Amino acid sequence: MDEETRYEAVRSRDARFDGEFFFAVATTGIYCRPSCPAVTPKRKNVRFYPTAAAAQGGGFRACRRCRPDAVPGSAEWNVRADVVGRAMRMIGDGVVDREGVPGLAERLGYSARQVQRQLTAELGAGPVALARAQRAHTARLLLQTTGLPVTDIAFAAGFASVRQFNDTIRQIYARTPSALRAEAATRLPAAGAAPAGSAETGLVAGVPLRLAHRGPYHRAAPFDRLARAAVAGIEEVTGAVGTRTYCRTLRLPHGTAIAAVDESADGPWLDARLHLTDLRDLTTAVQRLRRLFDLDADPHAVDERLGAEPALAPLVAARPGLRSPGAADPEELAVRAVVGRAESERLVAAYGRPLDVPCGALTHVFPEPKALAEELPVAAALADGSVRLDAGADRDDAEQALLAVPGVDARTAAYIRMRALGDPDVALPGEPVRDAWRPWRSYAVQHLWTQSDLETSV
Template sequence: MHEDVERCVRAVRSKDARFDGWFYTAVVTTGIYCRPSCPAVPPKPRNMRFFPSAAAAQQAGFRACKRCRPDASPGSPEWNHRADVVARAMRLVADGVVDREGVPGLAARLGYSTRQIERQLRAELGAGPLALARAQRAQTARLLIETSALPMSDIAFAAGFASIRAFNETVREIFALTPTQLRDRVARGHPAAGSGTLSLRLPFRAPLCPDNLFGHLAATAVPGVEEWRDGAYRRTLRLPHGHAVVALRPRPDHVACSLALTDLRDLTIAISRCRRMLDLDADPVAVDDLLRADPVMAPLVDKAPGRRVPRTADPEEFAVRAVLGQQVSTAAARTHAARLVAAHGEQITDPFAPAGGFPSGGLTHLFPSPEALAELDPTALAFPQARRTTITTLVAALAAGEIDLGAGSDWDEARARLSALPGIGPWTVETIAMRALGDPDAFTPTDLGIRGAARDLDLPHTPAALTGRAAAWRPWRAYAVQYLWATLAHAINRLPAA
């Protein structure tokens, strides 16, 4: 979009927040770059320059605006609805792969050479993977500087910088302030952060309907791993350097995030996974506008616009849970998953629990990894033999790395490998594609709830006919599923009582 100068100028002049994260506006007379919705007086068009990423603006020598904080804008929805190599690379960069494995590790995951990855990212984003990762480190550093009382040396290494010098130079270059000055600008004081507990605001593009998003996560929550408590969805997270407990509360203009980490190096990855789980980088206006063009869907969209697709923080966990949920009720699926957690999950201590613990519930475990589940005794599963075989085969394939469901996975290849496993049919494949892979066009025409909703709306309700009818909803069929599900009287469609 950044190459459409007239459209970008119109967005900047109207301060249209819908375009935050789609492109960045640099002002040649001031040397700063902003998000389109910056409250400052718009510059003259001849002084504007447009960039596809914050990293590209930084590489061109522009500093981040101190008013609109462009580095903290929602991510571009391009990286969540596209399946090409650039989008896969951006999802992996957000998941911290470059910091952990370097550019060679990123290229290896994508099946390309480092030169090919560099060339494709530069061509589309104006910056290579190292610059993109550097911009992300700067944003992590800023979060830690402004929301914690950690020493600057701890922040530098937690954000992924190799040295204090690189940390200081990057912060000064991007924010035109030293780390200490950046902290001093914060008016709200410095909360203690020795435990690694942080309070953050996760931005999104409006509108956002929290009902099905948080309602689905709460209704399907696995005891010990997830829960709804005090108006927040809470869950444990398995991360590269440790684990975390997160509490997410919907607010009118952001999602409030309380995050307790065992290792602060996992901050960026934890935020990225929470954003993906809540689909916060979606473009709801584009989705809803397309669905409104269908006269059957239009009333559903107008009733509660901005529905997101409830996804997952751990795609391998979700794949196992999808198989556990085959042909059983939501309550039964939770019970089966809770048994696996109790038998094979890693115990943790809930850092948000009051002294003496919660009266009931609480977060007690991480969901077991595929490696841990690979050791389970199939006879301990309360399933028919065929279902046991499906679970053990899936777990073995995930543990061996034969199926990649991660942020940079190839969606078509993942579908093909899942389909090749015994007992995994189209419903399971598309459910995993929708919620674990994040494919916005995943569609489940065999789902009983979808077929029932279609019948009630006088839509075709056989799988083949419904698939044909749904062609008009592409590439947003996963969102159409949310609107169809919302017609049902089910707990997944409403926020639980606080």
């Protein structure tokens, strides 16, 4: 898109581009999402930025009305397999907060200077600035949805000091942390109150979330598929169709979590709750839920391309916004893809880490690969690093490494690539997928599977 096209998107308040770019107004010092409902600024006063971090680096603060930090992520990072795309997926997963820029660069196989240069050239911000913008969003979420002390929130969001936290919040939101909290005071628990449910579960208070998506979202299909494949002990789907809730346990860098995501919602988002043993895992947990439900996709681009194909046009028309689900835990998905559901349930019971206190039907966290290494070749390959499925893994390298593992055939490797690595363009062996459906063949597979499931159930 050129700048004039972007300005037309701003003039029409086109929500399809929320998260794809941001615009700032020189006369107000504010940056917004394209669909911001405020009066359209004059073209001469508008500046465009590829990321919120770039707008912040330009000296602009977030709009209080449209909350540009709460938009879906750019679909570009799901599609791109280059170093910038991989870096953005890892930053979203919290790698910079946990390992710093050197850790990010090492995972990418580049020097820190090369990573800085490439990200700055394309995105207008380096990895530190991008991670900082993400930390600020996490902090705002905690300030406005929990009653945790401000000091606890600063470190939970990933800031190195309370001073750094205060300075960042003031710069990005033009308010103090206390002022941000005051905006949502009626939704907060009483000061000093113990986190709800903590005495029974050992978890901090549940953090309510609205997981935003762009465009239409065909909700039934992912919830149907999750319900059919749910592994007892770590997952369950409750409720009637249309009002279901998917719950699961998560193994995260600093602890564990229980996540609940609702099928029903009144807006362009999925309602969710996260109960974490360590709030430092909030950003990572949110990103993993987003990948599981494919919330950063661009359904307009997918449906336009696939809907032009005669074989798929009726399916796309029947299910606009059908997503290609990813994985909340890529290593878990790989093991489950190899051994199947029944064996996965046995592994959970035999090797899974028990929750301190069960929560309904949720009793365990899926076992780590090292716990299964002696029993399963794929787990051994994951444990020793010969197969990498983290957010920044190279997709081609990962698929080739999987094919070298005993018990992993071409279809299983491709399925793991599609789900665990979120590749939108996988031609699954055995499916009638055509090259003409590039670059969205994973979505074509989902349409074929969903139609087949419907026909089988009739």
